[in-house]
Amino acid sequence: MDRFKSIFAVGFGGAAGAILRYCVILTAGHSFFPLGTLLINIVGSFLLGMINGYFASKKKSFVFLALGSGFCGGFTTMSTFSQEVVNLLQTSLPLAGMYLGATLLFGLAAGFLGLGLFKKRRGGTL
Template sequence: MSAPRLRGTDLLLVAAGGAAGALLRYAVDSASPHGLFPWPTLAINVVGAFVLGVLPALDVVRRSRRVATALGPGALGGFTTVSAWAGQVRELAGDGHVAVAGAYLALTLAAGLGAAAAGRRISHRPEPEAALG
């Protein structure tokens, strides 16, 4: 199976979506209180994982490859951040907060996988049958 052909419009869609997602991530992170535990990044990554799981259920995504490209690898790719998460884990451990770093690492993995699974489960739920009247 070969990869889909890359198109110039795909690059523009990913770039525009990525810029929007990165701006949203910056806004969430800037507006959030910061303490020892990096809650904003955890929330961003868990919400992003959930939305990625739900994305296939959206009619607009199923009807348009372009919308799927802009929202998936674009907006959600720009919104979620593995690099910030990894850097925060490394920084916490380097500052002697090894238990917090380990908890953050494990919680992000568990919550992200759980959120993605929940989103997928929701997106694959059968439609309720219309009531006969």
């Protein structure tokens, strides 16, 4: 793949993902629990699982880069998640643990679920 086109594909997808993340965060609002970021990371894990499952038996393309590295990378957010865990640790250890556990558990489950949608296409293995 042409390097410039690959960079453009990732940048375009990343911009779209970041804009959508911002819109979701605005819609979710702020509360004592970072529900918006939790939902974003779970949905992003599901989408990335689907994208990887779909492209597992295909030649990687600009679409794969735009959707996977770009969109999902711009949509999901490790840095915000980390900062929210730190903030919750300072105010409520149980909420911090719940947020950390929910993000990990539901994020992994969503990723496997997304990947599993294309199980037959890849020969039945995860």
